[in-house]
Amino acid sequence: MLVVMKHNASDEQISGVVRAIKGMGYDARPIPGGQRTAVGLIGNDGGVDAARLEGLEGVLEVIAVTHAYKQVSREWKEEDTVITLPNGTVVGGSDVVIMAGPCAVEGERPIIEVAHQLREMGATVLRGGAFKPRSSPYSFQGLGEEGLRYLARAREETGMMIVTEALDSEGVDLVAEYADIIQIGARNMQNYPLLRRAGRAGKPVLLKRGMAATIEEFLLAAEYVLAEGNHDVILCERGVRSFDRHTRNLLDLAAIPVVHSLSHLPIIADPSHGTGLRSKVIPMARAAVAAGADGLMIEVHQDPPQAMSDGAQSLYPHQFQQMMDQIHVIARAIGRDVVSPLEAVAAD
Amino acid sequence: MLVVMKHNASDEQISGVVRAIKGMGYDARPIPGGQRTAVGLIGNDGGVDAARLEGLEGVLEVIAVTHAYKQVSREWKEEDTVITLPNGTVVGGSDVVIMAGPCAVEGERPIIEVAHQLREMGATVLRGGAFKPRSSPYSFQGLGEEGLRYLARAREETGMMIVTEALDSEGVDLVAEYADIIQIGARNMQNYPLLRRAGRAGKPVLLKRGMAATIEEFLLAAEYVLAEGNHDVILCERGVRSFDRHTRNLLDLAAIPVVHSLSHLPIIADPSHGTGLRSKVIPMARAAVAAGADGLMIEVHQDPPQAMSDGAQSLYPHQFQQMMDQIHVIARAIGRDVVSPLEAVAAD
Amino acid sequence: MLVVMKHNASDEQISGVVRAIKGMGYDARPIPGGQRTAVGLIGNDGGVDAARLEGLEGVLEVIAVTHAYKQVSREWKEEDTVITLPNGTVVGGSDVVIMAGPCAVEGERPIIEVAHQLREMGATVLRGGAFKPRSSPYSFQGLGEEGLRYLARAREETGMMIVTEALDSEGVDLVAEYADIIQIGARNMQNYPLLRRAGRAGKPVLLKRGMAATIEEFLLAAEYVLAEGNHDVILCERGVRSFDRHTRNLLDLAAIPVVHSLSHLPIIADPSHGTGLRSKVIPMARAAVAAGADGLMIEVHQDPPQAMSDGAQSLYPHQFQQMMDQIHVIARAIGRDVVSPLEAVAAD
């Protein structure tokens, strides 16, 4: 941490900063410069509250040099985190993982049907919301535990893994009972009690980036899960808020290589929420894989215009097939692949 | 709701949209135009999922004409919502209400001491966090229930009301037991289970605007509380995320007159979080009152450089006094006042 | 255009809106709804100033249904605009065009040397700034006309086409004399006199998206060029401003399919400015091609640490080669190619 002094800061003010730093248990080193002096705080400053120094007399600004996150950083653990799910799906390895399904679970037959289709086309994880966070209290809020049971049956029938969202602590326990991956949605990225509970639930966590979260905040949110002892976190870029509304969100694909350089955690992309428009999902799914995403999360519905939520961004199954065909080639162009361990089994 | 067709949409596609709208139980009215046809959806479309229509063939875009929120809107209730607290403080009336206190409750003596000072200077509601949502899991997270007890003692001694944040459902119950106003923080603005629980807790709710929330989403979040039967919601503008980092957040003061025209709920401003810089708090506090805010929430600490969190944005008590002096004159310039019912009592 | 009335608007107010619309020479059609009335403006409203209607009594909001741009829209011209440059390079066709070179022209030998290298690796258009728009007046501002002459010599020696930026009207004439494509930078996207002059200069124009420009504004800026009779406009996505600073800008790749659906103009991507970080350029270049970009603009420098500007985002030549290898495969995955007409000639 570097405390930059005003150019006319007095020696007394500089000494004040040095004393304050030492009072916090760190070492301080003044660095005189051409225009002004800076004071370096020596030691791991991850837990230091910059605000305590910013308020001192003569201080211009405080610059964080060390990041506040630890366990999620690549400096902490150099090799990639690789998560193997019970059906053989590997997240964070050389293969690109495909998670797909409807926005919300709408009934038992529909979810099982679409799961069969998706599995045949190469998806190995089934998505589908049982608890839906909706902007309006008057919108459809999901089938709840009933939806979780339908998802579990779809798993039995197809061998696909289940990822579904939990909205609160009780929901985490329920989701952990039925699903293979607990999803924390964008709106809850900084819901710390929820992150902690998910960190103790004994299942991998898929954490979506908040609508206005910096990469730093995104990684710090993941740190909450790791701090509880759960290291199986999958990050998910799903678009950030923009001044333009041509797409529902602005899919920040550069976040993928940025996260890969800062952290060992895998990161996938959700071009369905990232664009909000069916016709833009395929190009952005291709782009995400080309940018190095470890997987995709795609909304697919047998009959999107009849979907109970987010129909406009759901692919038709035949479009999903078209996407898969293109994704295969792109993955190979960068030395990866999109192989389903379920296909291999099926081929036996 | 207006469904705008592409300029070359076929009659069959237009009929498809009409059928879809009727299938949803609404009436549809095609409106031919110079360049293209639009189809109007007749009826209250608050609960209609635009996505179901956006996905239809030939549709260019769907434009919401009615807003999704209801009970919070001024069209639903024309007169201002006025909330009277047990100590006589009135939020949403002609007086500007002052809520002040440290970022976090740090101990019993400090909170009681600062409460006495603030009350004498005209604040009638005491703020102070017992449960702190922190970006890093390694930062100070608050004193928990112990902090709530200290706040309650400060109320006993000073007559000030207490506002403090709840982070999860259990926290809501605990906060409701001790405090007079339950605060929902910016990070939890779209934590719907939390909003619902707060809506059932029997205490007024202070709802902070999310970091990237539109006014529409802000009002919809409040709608969750009202939908549970709790109409005593105080909105709080605390700055939104910006591309510039000269201030911690960008305080959107225009939100104040905008909310006043769309909704009957009171709205206050938090220039401490809104700027993150002590030297900018007073000018922005003045500006908020000038813009028509129904109140202010201000961080004050006896010794900001020693504060356990957010010291850089906390005022010294003498600065708070200076702010109060200026606020009084500004409030009167627009026909309001900053009178403490506690001062009146004290004067007896 | 749709004028939405307040729910309690009087008949007199509705008539006032109808009269105002008719006074502007358009037809008006009131559309009564469940909650409120809207008044449709019939006719091409591209030139209507919404503000004149927004100010009327009883009006809640004015919604534009028709877009303000015309000649750039796909509704005006359905087939893609294809621009063929003198050396056979085709922009907007099935091939992905590669434009590359240093940020700034730094001397005659360096630009000719790098041009030879780039041409061999498949680039057909050489970029290099002679007039540099710099945030600080004290930074290097480019070699001016001397730089243009060096670019012209590089063209003579390699057969590559030249694209370079013009900053003002005189610059446009000078650039048009030496270059094959006139670049208008992001900072000048709404410099209308400059756009008009570029529209009359008789050379194709490469228009970069402004830092905070919506797609609508981007297309309107292009409309200024087309309105002068110049239809050869190449759009360029180069990142927009974001609240996060992990990358210099936020490359909005979804703009590519969005522009392709709204307009017939070709659109390329500039991942160098779009990320500002060398290590992120290749992944985002791949992603841009996968998203459907008609070309790439890439900064390459023989010795980036010695570059006079933007060294941190310039690729080394061997990295450019690696990028080209990957791009080829990705282009083919979506039915395109990256073939240099110069290579074909060279093969003769």
Added chain:
Amino acid sequence: MLVVMKHNASDEQISGVVRAIKGMGYDARPIPGGQRTAVGLIGNDGGVDAARLEGLEGVLEVIAVTHAYKQVSREWKEEDTVITLPNGTVVGGSDVVIMAGPCAVEGERPIIEVAHQLREMGATVLRGGAFKPRSSPYSFQGLGEEGLRYLARAREETGMMIVTEALDSEGVDLVAEYADIIQIGARNMQNYPLLRRAGRAGKPVLLKRGMAATIEEFLLAAEYVLAEGNHDVILCERGVRSFDRHTRNLLDLAAIPVVHSLSHLPIIADPSHGTGLRSKVIPMARAAVAAGADGLMIEVHQDPPQAMSDGAQSLYPHQFQQMMDQIHVIARAIGRDVVSPLEAVAAD
């Protein structure tokens, strides 16, 4: 400037950074830390291109400690810049200056009429566009030089000073001939040739903040004018782009105290463009004065619904009067005033 090394940077890489800095003519000082080493660049680094260092091996990031602007900074010149106009209006002194008028000059009689009204109500500078930058090439673009002549006549008749926008170099000369203050609009904030020309035109310059400009970029744009020897620059906050569209722009009032602490230049606010909505102009005008603005720029039109541009954000004259009454009280609350030197003359 501080070059932060990766935690595993080798001694050789650290030496490489030291050599590079010395090669640029500065002194370098390695600062070993707990987790990583940083290298300080000693000397005034305003002109150093960070990118040249960011690209070096082992470098994590480069942090600017000194700002790139000089002459605009308060460190360069401590006392406030005060600009006295020929009619006695003082910008940057203790008085709040009121600039008002229509968006565009629409004719001789209307501009003279409104000028008389505004002057009587206390405005001392008349605004009105003769050259209008419009998003669409098909919108009204202003009366040009004819408009300038009408403004000059309004000055003759009322004694008010004239501020009007120039869009290009020729426009600067023309505007400088007729007007008292040359306005550079938000879209041209980074049009450097225009800024330079304005810097040589011999008249004060009013510089509007760009739609997505940071305060740093805003001050650097002003630096272009000062670098030409013109020190009479008035900054103008007029709202930045936001993700929310309830107001046309997001008026960033905190920019006022921020600029006042970083720079000696005066800063005014334009709540008309800053909100785009007539009903929000008065509250935000009050707020701007309360925040410490040195002046206001307000759009006023005798008959806003008939205005040729921006009618929805123009005040009626009686609303302007109401605003002036409130502004007076607020200015006095912070030790300032809103006195027109023209009123004093009139009183003679």
